[in-house]
Amino acid sequence: MEDVLLDNATVLDVRTGELLPDRRVLVHDGLIAEVGGTEVAASGARVVDLAGKTVLPGxxxxxxxxxxxxxxxxxxxxxxxxxxxxxxxxxxxxxxxxxxxxxxxxxxxxxxxxxxxxxxxxxxxxxxxxxxxxxxxxxxxxxxxxxxxxxxxxxxxxxxxxxxxxxxxxxxxxxxxxxxxxxxxxxxxxxxxxxxxxxxxxxxxxxxxxxxxxxxxxxxxxxxxxxxxxxxxxxxxxxxxxxxxxxxxxxxxxxxxxxxxxxxxxxxxxxxxxxxxxxxxxxxxxxxxxxxxxxxxxxxxxxxxxxxxxxxxxxxxxxxxxxxxxxxLGEFAIRAQVQPPIEVIRAATVNAARLLRMTGEVGEVIPGATADLLIVDGDPTTDIGILDGSRHEFVMRAGQLHEVRG
The missing domain is CATH 3.20.20.140 (Metal-dependent hydrolases)
Known part of the structure; x- marks a missing residue:
């Protein structure tokens, strides 16, 4: 499996709700190896320029x-x-x-x-x-x-x-x-x-x-x-x-x-x-x-x-x-009627990972976790409608990247 370097990414920290711009995410052997700035590099990795798009956990x-x-x-x-x-x-x-x-x-x-x-x-x-x-x-x-x-x-x-x-x-x-x-x-x-x-x-x-x-x-x-x-x-x-x-x-x-x-x-x-x-x-x-x-x-x-x-x-x-x-994906918009968007996102990421007893393995964009990622065009913490599928760009499952837009 090839290494993948996601460049120019905006990473969503689902625990804090913070968007972290100008990040790089290095994926190696199906796992997230590093998350950081320009210091993250990998010779021979396939580089995918995300042009500022948002990376959140699968x-x-x-x-x-x-x-x-x-x-x-x-x-x-x-x-x-x-x-x-x-x-x-x-x-x-x-x-x-x-x-x-x-x-x-x-x-x-x-x-x-x-x-x-x-x-x-x-x-x-x-x-x-x-x-x-x-x-x-x-x-x-x-x-x-x-x-x-x-x-x-x-x-x-x-x-x-x-x-x-x-x-x-x-x-x-x-x-x-x-x-x-x-x-x-x-x-x-x-x-x-x-x-x-x-x-x-x-x-x-x-x-x-x-x-x-x-x-x-x-x-x-x-x-x-x-x-x-x-x-x-x-x-x-x-x-x-x-x-x-x-x-x-x-x-x-x-x-x-x-x-x-x-x-x-x-x-x-x-x-x-x-x-x-x-x-x-x-x-x-x-x-x-x-x-x-x-x-x-x-x-x-x-x-x-x-x-x-x-x-x-x-x-x-x-x-x-x-x-x-x-x-x-329609559950997101329904729940957002009574919950802040970040809370609905947590329900589908870190909260779910804890229920499944997979904390640290899935549900977060952190080193050591499985490289399960969703890349979307926009900020779902302010507009939950971004998660209706129309602005999804890529999904990565265990390091394998799938283009989903269009």
Whole structure:
């Protein structure tokens, strides 16, 4: 891999929010070797003159489903896994070209896709995967309609979850995902939009089941993240060791106190509800699921505002399905309605890196970090619209530069 010297760069220090002009960034062997001024030089390196453009860390999306190639997840479970993998490859490539260099898949992706990207067989962001999400019978990852009894839990089935009930079953299911190399375990703590038979305001899994899942994950030095909307579901998870909550649209003050007490993370996914409401039916979302979107759409932004004001650890996520994946960058503008731009950028960089336990490896433009970089034309700390993709110039993933503009 050739060395690359990014010259005449303006580097964004995401921790301080400061823009550092007239910088050079030297990339060697896929890592950031140096960041500095004219003293940074490398004989034989490929020099890229950025003419003052802004270098920020490659973006991190901590809530994706790269195998969700349609919004009709129940139908997809019947498809060929090879076909789903092929379509996932296109989703991954497009994510990378939007500037996302790391994604956390919280239901669907496995070690095969992660290794295909790591080996360069598929272009895309590195995948931090959790395998299949765990659901109780009738829970958010149980996608059977009421008249269907059979449930195919084969590992090759392109579904996003497995169904397990009772402490012995949830322990076994957790161990199975960990056996494949899962970085985290995703559990369904409440009902959701895309599932056909549960209510959004339901709570799922018994306390002893949640505790058993957390215990197994922690034994493997991994953590549990939980899908939850209501305060009741959120609080049950946080009080019993769940480290991260996905969505959280219907949280309350008791939830905010628990987030702070446990130093837990919240990953809102506001853009997906806007897209599901506007175009979900066009992309395969079943009508019974579409009717549930309004249950969570209206309160999501206020929940984000309250969590930000309360000092909760906030991380960027999108949760888009099927043909709605191209709106992945839309989360920036939505969050900027209630947060300063630099805080939204931190959610997609250093905050996400801490959740993924990759601090110092990704999410910052510092020596020793992986050379995951996004180059944009303008200052996103004053105009978050610069991160809508139209002014992206290049993305670098582990030292490999891709031109994305135009």
């Amino acid at each position: 973006l991190i999306d901590a809530h994706v489903h790269v195998t969700a190639v349609t919004a009709d997840l129940a139908a997809q479970a019947e498809w060929s896994p090879n076909y789903v993998a092929a379509r996932s490859g296109r989703i991954l490539r497009d994510m990378l070209l939007r500037g996302f260099t790391t994604v956390r898949d919280v239901g669907g992706a496995d070690y095969g896709l992660a290794e295909a990207v790591a080996e360069g067989l598929l272009p895309g962001p590195r995948i931090v995967f959790g395998g299949k999400a765990l659901s109780q019978t009738g829970g958010h990852a149980d996608l059977r309609h009421r008249g269907r009894l059979a449930f195919d839990q084969h590992r090759c089935c392109p579904s996003m979850g497995v169904v397990c009930d009772g402490v012995p079953e949830v322990r076994r299911a957790t161990r199975e995902q960990l056996r494949t190399g899962a970085d985290h375990i995703k559990i369904m703590l409440s009902g959701g939009v895309a599932s056909p038979t549960d209510r959004v305001d339901s709570t799922q899994f018994a306390i002893e089941e949640i505790r058993a899942i957390v215990e197994e994950a922690e034994a493997a030095n991994r953590y549990v993240t939980g899908h939850a909307y209501t305060a009741a579901a959120i609080n049950r998870g946080l009080a019993n060791g769940v480290r991260c909550i996905e969505h959280g649209n219907l949280l309350d003050d008791t939830s905010l106190a628990l987030f702070r007490e446990h130093d837990a993370f919240l990953v809102p996914t506001l853009v997906t509800y806007h897209q599901l409401a506007a175009a979900g039916l066009d992309y395969g979302l079943p009508p019974e699921s579409h009717r549930k979107v309004d249950d969570v759409l209206g309160r999501g932004l206020d929940a984000l505002r309250r969590a930000y004001e309360a000092g909760v650890n906030l991380v960027y996520g999108t949760d888009l399905l099927g043909g709605m994946h191209p709106h992945q």
